[in-house]
Amino acid sequence: MSTTSTTMTSPRAPQTPLSRFATLQTADRLLCGVLIALSLFALALGIAYGVAMALVRSGLLAPAPDTGYRVLTLHGTTAFFYWLYTAQAATVLLLAAAEKKGALALRGLAWAGTALIAAGFVLSELAAIAGPPLLYEANPELGTDDPRTVAGMTGGYLLLAAGFALIALSSIATVLATRRQADGGLSALGFGLLAWAGFLIVSAVAAVNAFLPGLLWASGFGAFPHAATTDWHILFHNLHYLPLMATVLVWYALAQDLTGISPATGTAFSKIVFASYLVFVPPTSLYHMFLEPGLPESVRVAGSLLSLFVSVPTLIAFLIVVASLEIHTRAGGEGGMRARLRRLPWDNPAMANMGVAILTMLIGLAFAFVLIQEKLAPLLSDTMFVPGYFHFFAVGTVTQSFIAMLAMAVPAVSGRPLWRPRLLCVMPWIVLAGLLLFGAGGLGAGLMGVPRRVVDIGYGGEAPAIWRPFMAMVGIGGVLFASALAVSVFGVLRSLVPGRRGLAAAAEPHVAAARSAAAPAAAAWTGPLAVVLLVAAMYGATIGAFELMQSLPVTAAGGGAH
Amino acid sequence: MKLEIVLMLAVAAIWLALALVYALVPGLDMPGYIRVWGIGALVFLALAAVLYRARRNQT
Amino acid sequence: MEPTQLESKQHLTTRRGFIAAFGFGGVALYGAWAAYGASPLPFTHASGGHAAHGTAPAKAPAGHSGHGADPLMTPDEFLRRHEAFLARFRTPDGRVVVPAAAAPEDAHADHGAPQPHATHGTPTPPPAQSHAEHAPQPADGEPLDIYLHAFRFGFTPDEMHLRAGQPYRFRMLASDVSHGASLQLGHASRIVRLRANVVSEQTITFHRPGRVLVYCTVFCGPAHDAMSGRIVVA
Incomplete structure (x- = not known):
């Protein structure tokens, strides 16, 4: 793997965020290593369940319905909750430790959090394996015959929430103990970590709000949680935003490490962008509920309008990061876009993963915006359209970004170089190919009404025949991206096993040397052009959905409820 | 540091305002939103207070 | 630094x-x-x-925009009306045929309706003959009421015969857990979500004859796959 350094450095080269992983103390590396291993184990398991699900949905496997829905439950529980939130716990802690350049604060609390997450993982998995399938939201309605399953799954989630809240507290204490900037403030990344950790704590509160009533009812201490659906939507919205906020923070750090350039827009602007994530969370939460009967029309309308702003912080962060990358490529000499693109360090697995993550985010956004229009919700909600687009985010964007960061962090944590970096550079592109196939199949199937959570879509021969080929694409694409992702997971896990020098020595992360001299003012048109293309794609997807809706041989009005 | 405190206070204010909207607007019968956005406002207020304390300790 | x-x-x-x-x-x-x-x-x-x-995708006929259009209906009231609906329109072979010209259901529901009950899918004995053909005409454009009951793991009625061009006010109830009552319309679907013990309402007009698959799109348990019905639009 190459170390990319394209510009002049001074004898006292400044440090980029991830290069500071080398300064992690042994005890902190052990803690971070355990969290990383736990998260990757959850991801590996989630991938295995996902492959099984892809085969089932494509019709290649035909298990008993109970088994099919149990696997679906396990896939969601493992990949969505335990991978994404353990990975976030590991990431916030790693970046906070790197910010401080010293020992983690409240390390004992962080260890306790790790233990709670592990306990929650075991409890949720066992409950999901042993009991009736409740799907990953642990729906108490479906557990009335066996409340123990509801208790096990919700209990596990509450332990997970408590665990990541404790780790967030440790991260906040660590960031607050960092050396301050010249103005006495935190670095932009430090402030972003603080905001993210605060959001993690709030999401733990949302988890308590969503799951505690179910746990109390299932344990015989409370009434049936009739508001479970609404409370799940609140948590679910937070859980949408959190990984995206984590992703842009990872990109922000990676872009500096891979190019040696700090963002041209400055520290204060970056802090405002990170804070804006929190500003946009509550007002944009209603679009998940558009199909709920009884939601007042005025709320649907207001929800649609406010949801237009859902991508604002992500797009601004995207523009900042892409500008940094472009300026880096322009500093390498003249040439067209292709020549400039080649100057990015694609031979670094972190860059390959981040590049694919950025691409998939744009693809996912184009289709996600179809669902924020309340008039289109009856066409697409609860169909395969939803997994068709969200895997671009969950796998392509968020998971690949975490893999990118781990590719930088793990050598520092374990003291061992990254396993087969060339191979790991190829995997993200195979993931992208698989996602495109999966997404095309899922989006197409969803537009035709294939339900997202039905194991056998035959309906006694009454379902349209065209559903099958689309679901076959979902199966093939899913197996393809899952296989490539599994190789990446193996590579990172393999590199996590301590080397001969053991934990006492840290390997240097492969980062670009930071620039100590100012680069000339350079244009950065790629980001704005990408936004223009994105808006055009959003228009295309939305107009296509409206046209399809209007072509239906039915007129329907009202989603009223009494 | 001053900017950081202002930003956290702004976030807390918006979350609190949303919690109040859910609490006061008739027809929005979703108490979960009041709890989560309200407690969230308190969390970000606490972070603003911690930042303020850190600033005072520095000076 | x-x-x-x-x-x-x-x-x-x-x-x-x-x-x-x-x-x-x-x-x-x-x-x-x-x-x-x-x-x-x-x-x-x-x-x-x-x-x-063209019109907005879900444009309501005047006066039937859904929310607040009708007084509160409890699940028990729904079940009572549902039984009356079945009793009125079920044919001897078990299908439910609702012609375009039918009397407002309340005229029948208020007298002689079967007693409400909470069990699912227990069909009422079919009447000797459908009243529909002799029913008085409704006002022009006025939707006819349809009562669709969703339960684990089926719908009653599970087969309905309706007319193209006639607006129908679908009143729907999921009486045990949440269900879907989505309509597969050939090249796309209209997704409907029902929450447990909440009576939902949509006014639907089919514009073309054909068979419409009614299917559950909210996971409701092990036999979720099997939960379907059909509407035949004549």
């Missing part, structure tokens, strides 16, 4: 205002919504310029 920032004399594309403005790019989608009459702001609805694009 942080990496050095770029110099202050920046290109337009790296200036804060420019980046912030492009960050709001997604908001531009409002234009597409407005073009299809789905924009939420009042002035676009008032413009009256949407006729060329």
Whole structure:
């Protein structure tokens, strides 16, 4: 793997965020290593369940319905909750430790959090394996015959929430103990970590709000949680935003490490962008509920309008990061876009993963915006359209970004170089190919009404025949991206096993040397052009959905409820 | 540091305002939103207070 | 020490205002919504310029926009009316045939209706013959009431015969857990979500004859796959 350094450095080269992983103390590396291993184990398991699900949905496997829905439950529980939130716990802690350049604060609390997450993982998995399938939201309605399953799954989630809240507290204490900037403030990344950790704590509160009533009812201490659906939507919205906020923070750090350039827009602007994530969370939460009967029309309308702003912080962060990358490529000499693109360090697995993550985010956004229009919700909600687009985010964007960061962090944590970096550079592109196939199949199937959570879509021969080929694409694409992702997971896990020098020595992360001299003012048109293309794609997807809706041989009005 | 405190206070204010909207607007019968956005406002207020304390300790 | 920032004399594309403005790019989608009459702001609805694009996807017939159009209906009341509906329109072979010309259901529901009960899928004995053919005409454009009961793992009625062009007010109840009562319409579907013990209502007009698959799109348990019915539009 190459170390990319394209510009002049001074004898006292400044440090980029991830290069500071080398300064992690042994005890902190052990803690971070355990969290990383736990998260990757959850991801590996989630991938295995996902492959099984892809085969089932494509019709290649035909298990008993109970088994099919149990696997679906396990896939969601493992990949969505335990991978994404353990990975976030590991990431916030790693970046906070790197910010401080010293020992983690409240390390004992962080260890306790790790233990709670592990306990929650075991409890949720066992409950999901042993009991009736409740799907990953642990729906108490479906557990009335066996409340123990509801208790096990919700209990596990509450332990997970408590665990990541404790780790967030440790991260906040660590960031607050960092050396301050010249103005006495935190670095932009430090402030972003603080905001993210605060959001993690709030999401733990949302988890308590969503799951505690179910746990109390299932344990015989409370009434049936009739508001479970609404409370799940609140948590679910937070859980949408959190990984995206984590992703842009990872990109922000990676872009500096891979190019040696700090963002041209400055520290204060970056802090405002990170804070804006929190500003946009509550007002944009209603679009998940558009199909709920009884939601007042005025709320649907207001929800649609406010949801237009859902991508604002992500797009601004995207523009900042892409500008940094472009300026880096322009500093390498003249040439067209292709020549400039080649100057990015694609031979670094972190860059390959981040590049694919950025691409998939744009693809996912184009289709996600179809669902924020309340008039289109009856066409697409609860169909395969939803997994068709969200895997671009969950796998392509968020998971690949975490893999990118781990590719930088793990050598520092374990003291061992990254396993087969060339191979790991190829995997993200195979993931992208698989996602495109999966997404095309899922989006197409969803537009035709294939339900997202039905194991056998035959309906006694009454379902349209065209559903099958689309679901076959979902199966093939899913197996393809899952296989490539599994190789990446193996590579990172393999590199996590301590080397001969053991934990006492840290390997240097492969980062670009930071620039100590100012680069000339350079244009950065790629980001704005990408936004223009994105808006055009959003228009295309939305107009296509409206046209399809209007072509239906039915007129329907009202989603009223009494 | 001053900017950081202002930003956290702004976030807390918006979350609190949303919690109040859910609490006061008739027809929005979703108490979960009041709890989560309200407690969230308190969390970000606490972070603003911690930042303020850190600033005072520095000076 | 942080990496050095770029110099202050920046290109337009790296200036804060420019980046912030492009960050709001997604908001531009409002234009597409407005073009299809789905924009939420009042002035676009008032413009009256949407006729060329067709009606909004879920445009309500006057007076039947859903919320608040009817007084509160409890699940028990729904079940009572549902039984009356079945008793009125079920044919001896078990299908439910609702012709375009039918009397307002209340005229029948208020007398001689079977007693409400909470069990699912217990069909009432079919009447000797459907009353429908002798029913008086409803007012022009007035929707006819349909009662669809969703339960684990089926619908009653599971086969309905309706008429194209006639608006029907579907009143639906999921009486045990949440269900879907979505309609597969050939090249696409209309998704309907039902919450447990909440009576939902949609006014639906089928424009073309054909068979419509009614299927559950909210996971409701092990036999979720099998939960389907059909509407035959004549």
